[in-house]
Structures are given as structure tokens and as C-alpha cells.
Amino acid sequence: MPQLSMRDALNQALHQEMERDARVIVLGEDVSGGAGGSSGQREASGGIFGVTKGLLPRFGEGRVLDTPISESAIIGAAAGAALAGLRPVAEIMFADFVGVCMDQIYNQIAKFRYMFGGKSTCPVVIRMAMGAGMNMGPQHSQAIYSLLTAVPGLKIVIPSNAYDAKGLLIQAIRDDDPVVFFEHKALYPRKGEVPEHAYTVPFGEAALVREGEHVTVVAIARMVPFAERAVDALAKEGITCDLIDPRTTSPMDFDTIVESVEGTGRLVIVDESPPRCGIANDIAAFVADKAFRALKRPIIQVTAPHTPIPFAPALERAYVPGPPRIEAAIRQSLQDES
Amino acid sequence: MSVMSSEALERTRLLHVYRQMKLIREFEERLHVEIATGEIPGFTHLYAGQEAVAVGVCEQLSDADYIISTHRGHGHCIAKGCDVIGMMKEIYGRRDGICNGKGGSMHIADLSKGMLGANAIVGGGPPIAVGAAIACKLRGDGSVSVAFGGDGSANQGTVFEAMNMAVVLQVPTIFVLENNGYSEHTGADYAVGSRDLTARSRAFGMPAECVDGADFHAVFDAMGRAVARARSGGGPSTIEARITRFYGHFEGDPQNYRAKDEVARLRESMDCLKRFRARVDADRRVPAAELDAIDAEVLAVIDRAVAEARAAPAPVEADLYTDVYIHY
Numbered sequence: 001m002p003q004l005s006m007r008d009a010l011n012q013a014l015h016q017e018m019e020r021d022a023r024v025i026v027l028g029e030d031v032s033g034g035a036g037g038s039s040g041q042r043e044a045s046g047g048i049f050g051v052t053k054g055l056l057p058r059f060g061e062g063r064v065l066d067t068p069i070s071e072s073a074i075i076g077a078a079a080g081a082a083l084a085g086l087r088p089v090a091e092i093m094f095a096d097f098v099g100v101c102m103d104q105i106y107n108q109i110a111k112f113r114y115m116f117g118g119k120s121t122c123p124v125v126i127r128m129a130m131g132a133g134m135n136m137g138p139q140h141s142q143a144i145y146s147l148l149t150a151v152p153g154l155k156i157v158i159p160s161n162a163y164d165a166k167g168l169l170i171q172a173i174r175d176d177d178p179v180v181f182f183e184h185k186a187l188y189p190r191k192g193e194v195p196e197h198a199y200t201v202p203f204g205e206a207a208l209v210r211e212g213e214h215v216t217v218v219a220i221a222r223m224v225p226f227a228e229r230a231v232d233a234l235a236k237e238g239i240t241c242d243l244i245d246p247r248t249t250s251p252m253d254f255d256t257i258v259e260s261v262e263g264t265g266r267l268v269i270v271d272e273s274p275p276r277c278g279i280a281n282d283i284a285a286f287v288a289d290k291a292f293r294a295l296k297r298p299i300i301q302v303t304a305p306h307t308p309i310p311f312a313p314a315l316e317r318a319y320v321p322g323p324p325r326i327e328a329a330i331r332q333s334l335q336d337e338s
Numbered sequence: 339m340s341v342m343s344s345e346a347l348e349r350t351r352l353l354h355v356y357r358q359m360k361l362i363r364e365f366e367e368r369l370h371v372e373i374a375t376g377e378i379p380g381f382t383h384l385y386a387g388q389e390a391v392a393v394g395v396c397e398q399l400s401d402a403d404y405i406i407s408t409h410r411g412h413g414h415c416i417a418k419g420c421d422v423i424g425m426m427k428e429i430y431g432r433r434d435g436i437c438n439g440k441g442g443s444m445h446i447a448d449l450s451k452g453m454l455g456a457n458a459i460v461g462g463g464p465p466i467a468v469g470a471a472i473a474c475k476l477r478g479d480g481s482v483s484v485a486f487g488g489d490g491s492a493n494q495g496t497v498f499e500a501m502n503m504a505v506v507l508q509v510p511t512i513f514v515l516e517n518n519g520y521s522e523h524t525g526a527d528y529a530v531g532s533r534d535l536t537a538r539s540r541a542f543g544m545p546a547e548c549v550d551g552a553d554f555h556a557v558f559d560a561m562g563r564a565v566a567r568a569r570s571g572g573g574p575s576t577i578e579a580r581i582t583r584f585y586g587h588f589e590g591d592p593q594n595y596r597a598k599d600e601v602a603r604l605r606e607s608m609d610c611l612k613r614f615r616a617r618v619d620a621d622r623r624v625p626a627a628e629l630d631a632i633d634a635e636v637l638a639v640i641d642r643a644v645a646e647a648r649a650a651p652a653p654v655e656a657d658l659y660t661d662v663y664i665h666y
Contacts, residue, residue, distance in 0.1 A: 025476070062476050068506055073499035076465020077472055080483070083454050084404060084473035103496075107459050108466065115445040116455060117438030118661030152662050176664045204666075251666050 001195060006159070007188040009166040010051045010127075014089065016198040017173045018059050021087060024173055027065040028074055028091030028127075032056035035066045048093055049129055049188055071101035075126060079109045082122045087173060094140045095130035095182060098148070109178045110153030124179070125172045131184040131222055131272060132320050138308040141316075143221065146271075146278040148180050149249040155179045155203055156250040160224035162192035164247055167201030174200065184221040204251035208260075212240025215330050216260040218283055219245060219270040223321065227270050230326035241330060249279055257283060258291045265296035266333040270326055275303040300329045341562040342398065344555040352624050353632060355397060355554060359389040359611055360636045362413040365422065366585075368640045369412075369429065373589045377648070379431050382443045385413035387552075387584035390610035391516050392417035394557025395484060395577075398565045404452045404470040404483040406463035409444045410583070411456025414486050419451040426643035432650035439653045440661070461494025463487065464513060468500045471509035471574075480569040482510040490521030492535050501542040501574070510568035512561070513539065513576040516551060522587045523595045539576035551581030552608040555617065582608050 004012065018024045031052040033045025046053030056064040067074050071092060078090035092098060098105065105126065112122045132141040149156045155177050159165035165183070172179040209224060210217075210231050219227035224245045231241045242260040246253055261267050267287055271280040280301040287299060302321045310316055347355070366386035372378055385392070388410075396405065396417035407414035415425055420436060428435030429443045436446055447455035454470060457463045467485035474481040491497055492515050504511045521529045532538055539546040545567065549556040557579055564575035582604045586593045593601075606612075618624040 025472070027472075065472065065507060068499070068502055070499035070503055072496045073465040073468060073503040076462075076496065076500065077469035077503065080404075080406070080454065080466035080469025081472045082469070083449065083466070084470040084483075086473045086476065088469070103459055103462060104465060108457075108462055112447075112455070113664070114661050115437060115441040116447040116449070117436070117440050119437070120447065120449050120455075121664065155663070155666075177666070 001193040003191045004162050004194040005189050005191050006162040006165045006183070007050055009162040009194045010169055010183065011053060012194070013166045013169040013198070014052060014055060015058065017170055018055065018063065020198065023085065023087045024089065025063045025065065025081065025086055026052055026055055026089045026091070027067055027078060029067055029069050029093050031091055032064055032066050047091065049185065051127070051183070052091065071097050072104055075101040075104035076108065078124045078126065079104060079112070079122060082124045083112070083120060087123045089125045089127060089173060092126060092128040095128040095144050096139050096142050098128065098144060105148070105154070105180070106151045110151050114153060121176050122178050123176050125169070125181055126179070127181045127183060129185045130182045131186055132309050132316055133186040133222065135311060135313055135316060137311040141309040143182070143273040145182050145220070145249055146273050146282070149279060149282070153178065154250060155248065156182070157203065157248050158182045158221050159247060160187065160221050160245050161190060162194050164201050164207065166194055167199050168247065170198055171200040171203060175203070182221065186222050190225065201247065203248045204253050205247070206253035206256040207245045207247055208242060208256070209245050210241055210243035212242050214239050214264055215241045215266040215268060215333050216257065216264045217241045217243045217268045217270065217326070217330065218257055219243065220249070220279065221272060223270040223272055226321070226323045227326050229323040230330060233323070233327060234330055239330065239334065254286050254290070258287060261287055261291045262294045265294055267295065267299045268302060268326070268329045268333055269299065270302045270321055272304055272320060274306050275301065276306055278303060297333050300333050302326055302329045341566045343562060344558045349624055352618055353628060355393055356614060356624070356629055357632045357636060358393045358417055359554065359614065360632055361422065361639065362389045362392065362416045363611060364636050364640045365412060365416060368644060370585060370589065372644060378429060380442055381588045381590070382429065383410040383588050384583070384585040385410050387604070387608065388516055388518060388581045389413055390554040390557055390614070391514065391551045391579045391581055394554050395514055395561045397558055398561040399452070399482070399484065401450070401452050402479065402481045404454055404467065404474070404481070405486060406454040406467045406470070406483070407456040407486050408463065408488060408491065409456065409458045409460065410488070411444065411446060415446045415448070415453055415456065418448075418453045420446060420448045420453055422639060423643045423646055426647040427650050430647040430650065431652065432647060433653040433657065434650055438657065440657070461487065461491040461496040464491070464497050464500035467511050468504045468507070468509060471504065471511040472507065475509050482512060482565060482568040484512045484514055486514050486516065488521070489515065489517040489519070489526040489530055489535060492538070493521070493529055501539060501544070501576070504574035505543040508573040511574045512564045512568060513574065515539070515576060515578045516581055517578055518581050518583045520583070520587065520595065523591070525595070536576065536578045539578070544574045544576060546576035546578065548578040548580060551579030552610045552613055554610055554614050
């Protein structure tokens, strides 16, 4: 099976879906790039991370729209195009910029169907690059999926590998509900086996990345490969873990997590976002509600601190939870109560 | 593409125009009365006084064209063909309201009529209208979108973004700015820094014109020019309609910001229905008796709408959970 980076897997998904369905359009800042530049070269960028490369030459300016730097208008336009029968894939270059267009996402797109009494569909996909680890500073590094997971009416997708990224994006484009699709910048080069054909990965079904018996570890996005390293290191000592990647946080496959905790009695949750009102709290609360008696030890949440994301590499390294912290947390969850 | 002129409108069409404006007026006048009884939940923004704008604009459109409206949206909904009884039920919060009672006065929508919703976020609609116009342009069927907004929304950055993007992408959107002189409780002369929405819109790189919003013929003709341009690939336009509202920002607004006699004076000089009657009478295009008959017919429709809305069932608790997602 071909090895593709997550970036190329996403790019392939966009090509295949635009080929399959003429209603699919792509819009955003520099999704092609080059318009109005002095070189005259179109597709000067293909998306700042290269995810939308090749779409303009193949599908033309009618379906691949370079927009001004106007996030509210980009997301609003995607909403309107969807109400009018298209299936837009809008790009917000960095997830941090959601602050600029939050109204269009959570007051408009998320609520149309409900407030119009079920008489509208708004099949929008909003892609955005997120995550720390590349020294991009406080306004280009955040993992804000918890913020949007809290909004009824949105579906939230957060792939951790190339295979899932392609299948989840195709599902997102075919899905009739609005989807926010988070792509971790540090995972774009991460390679994995990706079938050539178009396929979907369903929402609300977690992936069991590792199977074990001692501890349940739940991790999201870049925390999944980090947790893999921690879990694999401990396996050499005979400590084995269930490693669960929810893949989507809305809908969230709580059942798989609860089922695993009922077997292990121990839960470590790894989340790159800050510790308050976040997805780690959400999972911890759910497990405490549904499987309290199964827990042998307190739930441990490994998260970023309650700070903005710093620029200096030394500080950013301290911000992002890494394999050593995850490994330590798993060990801690195995310590007997004294 | 040819421009449809108001002078060319025939008797039956003029009667239809009058009926639409009268229907909006009586819908709102009746709501003003019924809201005072306390039977209607929430808060409501009445469109009375601005009818010629909604009707002048929408009479140039078909069901294949899109509009998006504002918190003051009843007039746009009626003008675009939304069912008046379904609307009244919605405003009363009834289960068989046009949005099943889940949207209310500020979210009335009917996608089958190209009505993409009233919108309770000031400035929320114009970007969405640009998106609908992207779909129109891609389909290439000559359909257009209209973004209604007021002088208040004109100061929102979203409107600037939408206007610029419409020009950049050359999509068929018509921005209709209903300048009724007040952004909630603050005068437009204060809140619009340049005091000139037409010039500001033109500065985005599109044609813009200012019309008397109480004059159906003027609105219809300006819209005819903008629609002809948009349908033939000429891109977006703005129409600023100078108008007034006969009631407050919302029902219950004491309107302390308005001179005591202002509304009474404007009800004389800026009443689009009186102006329309005078115009078609002078032109000998429509006999007054036919307009009087419409007045009576419209009042009966509103009576029926209120009676049906009052008698209609409330939603049931299970409805709370439906239509959040199509599949979850």
C-alpha cells in the first residue's frame, strides 16, 4: 500500500471528492495563491501548508476560490453556498483565526438547521491547521477543538494519522451536517499507509491504536504518536495499555473509552489544549459518571498548562505534553495507594 | 438583460404590489397590538414603515433568487413569499410555525422560497448572501442573492468583508441598506462616521445608488438596474434606501431618542402606502375601490392568521432534541 504523508492524504481526498461531486468547492486565503501578483504565476501557494495544491489547475477558478483575508466572509460565504446547494470546503489558515469568524461558525452554521425547524441543510466543512510545536507563537499554535466541541450543531474531527485524515475528510465532505476539521500542523509530514481509492472513516468511532490490560490511555491528534511512544516503551517492561484515539470529539465515542476503563480500572487522558473546560475534563467527567466503580486510581489528565503558548523553543517544549510526561502519568496511575 | 421598469407594471401587478405592502403593514400593526397583550413570547422588531423597500426589491426576484434578512425581517419574509399564517404561528412559538417554533420572529426562513432566514446577528447576513451568490454564479443560471441590512449593520466589519469579497469574486449580490436613521437607540448621523453609506459602498468598487425608500417605484427601478447588472455577470451593487420605521427598535422601546412628534410626522410624509395610492391614482392605473377591497381582504387574512396562531399547539418536549443534526 502506498505511503503518504497526512498532507498528501488530505490533498488526495480533496481531489477525489471534487472529481466525484461537482458541488464541492474550496475557498480560503491562498488556497491557490498568486492572484494579482507581479509574477503572474497562479497556484503560487496551493495552501500555505500545501493541502490544496493542484486543485486550481484541475478544477478552475469557479470551484477553487482565493479569497481576501476576511475570515468572517469566508465562513459566511461557505454557509451561504451550502444553503444554496453547494458543498463548500472552507479553509481557515490557522485555527487561532477562528476568533475572527466565531459568529459565522457558532451562531450561523451551527444553528441553521435547528432554528429553521429542520428545513435546511448546511453541509460545510471548515478545515483549519492547529497545534503547537513549530515556534509559531501564541496566535498561531493553539489547539482550540474543545471550544468548538462545546457547540451543539457542529461535528468536530481531529485526525492523528494519514489514513484517518483521508477517510475522515471524505466523510466530512459527504456528511450533510457542518463539520469542523482540525489538522495538526506537526502531523502534516507524518506518513502512513493510505489506499489509493476513496474511502470513509465514520464519525463517532474511536480507534484502538494499542491493546493492553493495565491502563487506558486516551490521546488526540499529535498526542497519539507521543502516547504510542510512551506506551510502546512501557510494553517492554510488561506494562500494557489500551491506547484510544477518539478521532472525532463530536460525536464522541465515549462507549469505547468506558468499556476499556471497565477492563483496566485506570485512565490517563492526554490533551494538547489547556486544562480548564477542555476535552480532557469532558472525558474524565463522563468516565467518573458512568464507570466510577471501575476506577482503581484517580483519573490523570496530562494537558498543556493554563497559559498562552510561548514562542521560545525551550518554553514551547515545556508547554506541549511529550512522551516522558505521558509515560510518567501511566506509571503514576499504576502506583498503589499508600 | 433588460431592466423591468415600474412604469411598465400592469394593473394586476400593481394590485399585487399594493397587497404585499399592505399585508406587511397590517401584519406588523396587528403584532403591535397583540404583543401588548403579553401573549407573544420574546421580543419583536417591527418593519412597519419600510414596506416599499422589501416589496420593491423582492418584486424583481423569483423563487430561484436568494435573500437574507435581519432581526427586523417580517417584511422581507412576506415580500419573498413566506406563508403569513406559518409566520404568525412561528412568532407565537407554535409547533406548526414555519420553523416549528424553534426560531421565532428573528429566524423565520423558507429555503423553498429562497429565503435564507431572518438573522438576529446584526451584520451576520451579508457574508452568507455572498456565498449564495457564489452558488448562483457557479450554476450560471442568472440567479442572484440579496443581503438586506440596516444603517446599523453597515458599520459591522462583516459587511465590509462581504462587500469587498463580492467585488473581488464578481458575484451577483445586491446589498440593500435600509437606512432608517437609527441603529437601535443611536442616530445614524452619529454612528455612520461619513454619513454617506452610498459613497462608502461605492468605494468598495461597485455601483451604488441612494433612493427614497418610501417610494415603491424608486426602489423597484433601482433594484431593476442592479438585478439586470447582476444577472448578466456585471457583479454586485448596493442600494441605500432612506426610510423610517414607525415603531421602536423592538416592541416596548420607549423611543426616548426620537422627537415626540417625529413618528406622527413621518407617518404623514413617509407612508409608502399613501404614496403608492396617490401615484397609481394620479396615473389612473388602478381605481381606488380596488385598493380598498385589498385593504379589507388583507385584514381578514391577518385576523385568520392570529386566530390560527392562538389556537395552534405548542411544541412538545421531545421537539427540543430534534433537528440539531441530520445524523449524529
